[in-house]
Amino acid sequence: MTPSTSAVAPVSEVVLDAAGLTKHFPVRRRLRDLLSRHAGAVHAVDDVNLTLRRGQVVALVGESGSGKSTVARLLAQLHPRTGGEIRLNGEAVTVRGGRRFRAYAKRVQMIFQDPFASLNPVHSVRYHLTRSLRIHGRAGEGKDGLDQALTALLSQVQLTPAERYIDKFPHELSGGQRQRVAIARALGAGPEVLLADEPVSMLDVSIRLGVLNLLRDLKDRLDLAILYITHDIASARYFADETLVMYAGRLVEGGDSETVTQRPAHPYTQLLIDSAPDPDRVAGAVAAEVADRGDGEPPSLIRPPEGCRFHPRCPHAMARCTTDLPIPLPVGDRDGHWAACWLYGEPSAEGVAP
């Protein structure tokens, strides 16, 4: 267990938790690789621990390709895992398809990153939503009941008046409108856990706010546990109780959202916060900016760097960072704020510690 589970927010009931979650995707070797010795797998997720509680939002932020979607897909049991355990209401579960999978999916719903791929182009909005309501037994009584349920779903995602959208096909909707249909479809199952993979990144700010407020409202009213995956760390500050930061397949920092965003401890999180668009840095500044810190390429996940995976880009890297994998260490400013970074360890040989 990482320190993240201790006293971050008022303790409420754990719905879904994962320990040691690991996923390696094997890569088929090409001829020229046969001579090399490395195992040949993408280390997409390594040793991730996280806990989702009723009525709380946990944000998972991090670099593109760092494994966020893979974590969500593992939690949704869409991938078999390489290692680790997933517990739903305290009970370890592993399901592979079939009826048990449907029962699991009714309770744990996923909103996919990409509404362009997740809606079927040959079916109307009505079809998508009706199907979700039917599968999960929430279609109401008769035609009137169904119509009411459909109208309610659409108004929940602010596609009003419902008549304007209900018989539209995905290609007739703008990108933002499509994503709201995808969200409505997930809500149609009436889930306990919502795994929302970038649910608002395609939406413009004003609608984004509306959808986040909607999710927050649903969380309060239905006591939903929400995993909110995003690359928009500012929205994590506003929306999530707890924020976890991922880099190259590993969690590197966690704590309550305000602390993580205002006092980032891990050098990667600091880079992330410093890179957020800042309108006060006006046009042209990007080109003029010469020596940005922590620049450089994301690491290979087939041969991830030894020690701390961030060390090749880290401005504070010490000798130890290149060999020893940092463990989650308390930062010491707030309860439950931790970072997997040797800057927060006991002074090492070089004696570099804050």
Add this chain to the structure above:
Amino acid sequence: MRQPVLEIRNLDVGYGLGDVALRAVRDVSLTLHRGEVLGLAGESGSGKSTLAYGVTRLLPPPGVITGGEVVYHPENGSPYDVLALGDRELRAFRWAETAIVFQGAMNSLNPVHRISVQLTDVIAAHQPDLSARARAERAREMLRLVGIAADRMDAYPHQLSGGMRQRVMIGMALALQPQIVIMDEPTTALDVVMQRQILRQLVALRERLGFSVIFITHDLSLLVEFADRIAIMYGGRIVEEAPASALYRDALHPYTAGLLGSFPALRGPRRDLTGIPGSPPDLTSMPTGCSFHPRCPKAFEPCPVTIPPLGSPDTPGGSTRTVACLLHPATNPEVR
């Protein structure tokens, strides 16, 4: 002076014909200058993608261009109207002069081919005289530019994350070395570190190769920092256009102000976020007068009656920008 490379004049684009037609782009005039990054922002459904695809005549049916012209100024040669081109010339124009990253393009990679193959194929099609080695080198260079490690070049699309696929598409567009790059929400799946890195690469490349960019996004804060000029769309029209810094410091249109005010702030105290009240207009029954008036906190008597023309406001520096709002009467409203 800055030369125009693409002039959009009074463009009208609709979906469907006759009574059922939906006017998604209304009387839009906009100029892209050589070497410039022009940002296009606005709420979902405001017509940004429709405008971009109209300009390149890549509208999916039932999209139709119902009026206006799009004048392209080639580097050497005389300007011509893209909308008047025959099929062959149009293909040549798209092929040689433009590159588009479509919204949601991350799904347009071919699932059965490795990305290295797709990238080198595209480069080969555009520059058949390049050696296989040079093609592979260019492909590797483009992927490095968008932050994809060389050992992932041989991955299939489904083996990449959403953001990685998006980055491959950006790399592919840039590999073609076009005159005009249109990017429709190209970075929605990217974290800010990556976003910044790619935008910086884009700006540097633009300086080296001299292409122009139309960058469509709903992330106004990104544009403020990185675009030269920004145009704001509402209900199919341009309602404000200004140099990026002027737009941020001094937004004239209440809608622009609303957009700027609805960002969650990462720094400083937590503000209450209000967003913009109300919902975007129904394009099939637009409000009378200024189409923003039902949602506008500053609306006054003439707003529900008079359509404000887009023109330069009578303010210091007003000649460098345009706005369509009755609070800022235009000194030189464009003739409609």
